[in-house]
Amino acid sequence: KLTRDIMKNADGSCLAEFGDTRVICTATVEEGVPAWRKGSRAGWVSAEYAMLPASTSTRSRREYKVRKGRSMEIERLIGRSLRAVVDLHRLGELTVICDCDVIQADGGTRTAAITGAWVALRDAVNGLLAAGKLTSDPLREAVAAISVGIVALPGAAPACVLDLDYQEDSGCETDMNVVMTASGGLVEIQGTAEGAPFSRQQASELLDLAAKGIDELVRLQRAALQEEGA
Numbered sequence: 001k002l003t004r005d006i007m008k009n010a011d012g013s014c015l016a017e018f019g020d021t022r023v024i025c026t027a028t029v030e031e032g033v034p035a036w037r038k039g040s041r042a043g044w045v046s047a048e049y050a051m052l053p054a055s056t057s058t059r060s061r062r063e064y065k066v067r068k069g070r071s072m073e074i075e076r077l078i079g080r081s082l083r084a085v086v087d088l089h090r091l092g093e094l095t096v097i098c099d100c101d102v103i104q105a106d107g108g109t110r111t112a113a114i115t116g117a118w119v120a121l122r123d124a125v126n127g128l129l130a131a132g133k134l135t136s137d138p139l140r141e142a143v144a145a146i147s148v149g150i151v152a153l154p155g156a157a158p159a160c161v162l163d164l165d166y167q168e169d170s171g172c173e174t175d176m177n178v179v180m181t182a183s184g185g186l187v188e189i190q191g192t193a194e195g196a197p198f199s200r201q202q203a204s205e206l207l208d209l210a211a212k213g214i215d216e217l218v219r220l221q222r223a224a225l226q227e228e229g230a
Contacts, residue, residue: 012123016116043091
């Protein structure tokens with residue numbers, strides 16, 4: 001479930017719910033760009049990611065001065081995924097920061113964050129277009145993400161599973177996160193054999209399953225935004 005416009009002060013916002021995983025995603029527009037990008041006549045899109053202390057079964061510590069490596073890796077993934085569908089030159093010298101805060105975790109937090117962050121980004125860009133701050137739409141298409149894996153099911157052979165929850169993820173034989181655009185372009189694949197190596201055929205089956213799931217997510221994104229062909 002994707003619920004947009006949930007934060008009063010954000011330029012765009014979305015609550016992404018993947019089963020029991022819930023992530024609040026917001027997009028904030030700021031004038032200017034990072035120092036290394038000044039004079040480029042192009043904007044920037046970045047992301048920040050964090051898990052609230054009670055989002056997991058045991059309390060996780062807040063990240064103050066020291067950032068966790070996992071959080072940094074995930075926010076870089078979110079940023080890369082969003083920038084893959086943005087024409088940064090059309091954005092002008094503006095920065096959009098997408099904040100993804102996990103309020104409840106049950107697997108797939110990074111994929112839920114990417115999917116919800118795109119909705120928040122779309123809303124923020126729509127606001128810029130409506131205000132006349134942009135002359136053309138910098139978003140080329142939608143982007144979404146989903147987890148897939150090979151899971152040993154009770155009383156059955158291991159099978160490909162879509163959108164793993166924590167129990168499935170923690171005990172799976174293969175774990176994969178897939179980021180794709182609405183047109184089917186692959187942005188990123190993160191696949192790991194937790195036990196026995198997986199075959200090329202199994203990799204193809206997992207990607208096909210992910211593509212099916214992402215098609216459904218893109219339809220949910222469009223429905224949340226009430227846009228046709230977003």
